[in-house]
Amino acid sequence: MSQDKGDVPIVPLHFDPKVMEGLGKRIRDVSFRVFRFDPAKGEGVRYSDYAVPIFKGTTVLDALLYIKERLDPSLSIRYSCRMAVCGSCGMVINGKEMLACKTQVENLGKDKVVVRPMNNMPVTRDLVTDFSVFFEKHRSMLPYIVREDVDLNLNREYMQKPDEVIDFLMFSNCIKCGLCYSACPTNATDEAFLGPMAMGQAYRYIADTRDGAQNKRMEVLDSRHGLWNCHFAGTCSDVCPKGVDPAFAIQQLKALAIWKAGTLKKKKPAANVVQIRELVPER
């Protein structure tokens, strides 16, 4: 087991013992077992063990940063916002996909925490995974509003009713953290499978009345490794830290695809552009 030797020259402010006192009483030490892999060294996968002091509110990310700053500077982690917004610190904690910054060690209720990188993505180093394919699949969904009548005239806007916003609002909360992709059992066997995030985002734009690229997206979705390989295991929705329900989106897209296959009915045209002055009389 690695130990804190006290020889780390720079101790960040938030790990200053005095600051730590401000966090309250040290609850206990928790054993962290962390996945280690460095392709540059040509070594295989191994796990390193560390003892980390836990205070009230200590997150897994705090603990990993403690390890990196006090115990083992060679540990690689990806993180940024520390508030479950950027989606950078996704990892598998005690067997379940979670954001390290959103997961408090005490809430895990275990004396031993096993941390490993997300599944279904190549590991770059330690807990850092390569998102390239994940984002390529996202890009293939045209994750933006597409219209033929693009008009950058600021006197115009695309009108939408509140009910129409609700149709896709939940899916706008996706932070592209990749937890759903990691938890998806289909992604584990079918590496070409688009994955829950990409399809959830496709639904986000297809359900948007301002958008006009449903057919383009359906061409990709309705392919061999698209919608129909989803078995509705629901793990994507289960692990989402933002409460998004990609499984629901995929079922909606399946229904739409079947409907189109059976009736050849096209989606209603995108919402019309409305002049602002029609709504607000000029003074």
Added chain:
Amino acid sequence: MRESRFMLLQYITGSGILVLGAMHFALLTLQPGGLPTSLQYSSVKSVYLAYGLLFELLLVLLSFHVFNGFRKVLIELHQGRTYEKAVSWLMLLGGSVTFIWGTLTILVFILGVTG
């Protein structure tokens, strides 16, 4: 053909198999005397044409449903353009052979009964 068309057919054939399978089961068991007498020559002869048509339709539905389902499973387990093309053609061949073999069997059954 798009996957949604395949899946639409998969759902339709699946539903059809349920209905025809239930009819097949009913024909076997709901006859006077039940299952023990259902395969007696006289019992079969009384319904041979209906049996033949039912089996032929069931065969069509099963040939598509089974081999299309198998194709989806195999493509999900392994990927690659050549592999996927090979699987698709192999399943088409398998479905066709099953259909032809089954149809011949049904014809022999009907002709045998009528003959």
